[in-house]
Amino acid sequence: MKNSLFLGLSLTLLLLVGCGDKVGLGGKVTFSDDGSPLGTGTVCFETDTYLARGTLKADGTYVVGSLSEKDGLPAGTYRVYISGAEKEIGQDKEGMSIMEPLIDTKYSSGSTSELTLDVTASTKTFDIKVDRYVPSKK
16 A cells, blocks of 8 residues: 555656756855855755755855756746755764754745745746844843
8 A cells, every 4th residue: 555655646746747848947045244155055946746956056056956956947936945054063962063054044944935936938047145044142
């Protein structure tokens, strides 16, 4: 039963991903305060049934892909968020890394980032400006 459910879901996902022409899309993520690039993390584009992503390079640029690194995404309306934009600030007593966000935590989810994009055949770039993370005062 589990195998047939998995197979059915996999085939459905392949059909959804394979439907229609994909749009090549890239852009750059910079900080809103000084325009410097966000050079780590992943820009994610999601709908209720689809996810594509682009890995940020040191200069803040990315190219979107779903099944391969640069294969683009189908036309549609996407919620956009950024994952993995953090830096190591130390280690705990077990030697595990302690990480701190580089950007405001609202950007870590499609439901809170307030970033959306309507992708059409003519959409080629999506540049994003993000606010830096400000630790709360204790």
